[in-house]
Amino acid sequence: MRWAQLTDRGLVRSLNEDSLCVSPEIGLFAVADGMGGHLAGEVASATALQMLEQDLGKRLQNGEFPQHALVNAVQGANRKIFELAGSNQQWAGMGTTLTACLKREEVIYIAQVGDSRAYLLREGRIAQLTEDHSLVRELVKNGGLTEEQALQHPQRNVLTRALGTAPSLTVDLYLHKVGPGDLLLLCTDGLTGHLRPEEIMFTVRTSPNLDTAARVLVDKALGAGGKDNITVILLEM
Numbered sequence: 246m247r248w249a250q251l252t253d254r255g256l257v258r259s260l261n262e263d264s265l266c267v268s269p270e271i272g273l274f275a276v277a278d279g280m281g282g283h284l285a286g287e288v289a290s291a292t293a294l295q296m297l298e299q300d301l302g303k304r305l306q307n308g309e310f311p312q313h314a315l316v317n318a319v320q321g322a323n324r325k326i327f328e329l330a331g332s333n334q335q336w337a338g339m340g341t342t343l344t345a346c347l348k349r350e351e352v353i354y355i356a357q358v359g360d361s362r363a364y365l366l367r368e369g370r371i372a373q374l375t376e377d378h379s380l381v382r383e384l385v386k387n388g389g390l391t392e393e394q395a396l397q398h399p400q401r402n403v404l405t406r407a408l409g410t411a412p413s414l415t416v417d418l419y420l421h422k423v424g425p426g427d428l429l430l431l432c433t434d435g436l437t438g439h440l441r442p443e444e445i446m447f448t449v450r451t452s453p454n455l456d457t458a459a460r461v462l463v464d465k466a467l468g469a470g471g472k473d474n475i476t477v478i479l480l481e482m
Contacts, residue, residue: 274431277293277294279339296318327409358417362431428480432477444465459477
């Protein structure tokens, strides 16, 4: 198993409120995109991934089924962020997205909250494995917007679900079988807001290694405006 990771503040934001987690010991790879007032987003995303890694590791050691352990650990991280937000006025209303992959042999479990994403790159094709929890996604599903309109919609960053905004949380869980040569991409919307899936696939296919691919993906997002923080994890199965 090989991987590359990279995060960048972007060209507009004064802080990087994205966080990432790479924990090959337990097979956990995750990205989070925080939101809130001054420093609150950074606190939310970092706390989510710290809590997730700690709790998930304990649950797996105790023999909990991987899919249950992952969802329960995400829900525990949600409660922690919600409690922190209530304990400090500066953190009121903070939250974070979370896209987390737990790899167990030939199976990956993906927990999803918010609009960060997971993609599977296989045999020259790219498929989005997760569904955004966002206002524009709901509008697209209901026929109110086209995919093209959604890309430019002024409320495209409005989330319908995030960690830390309520004491309880519904977590989407996906299960996929993977094999040699498959690549998993986890990223925040700082990447997907600028690059279409086909461009992501082309960049990865034409890069000599994962580190270069991650760097070029981030550079292309910066070259397209870099309006948000950008975080990328590429994982080769």
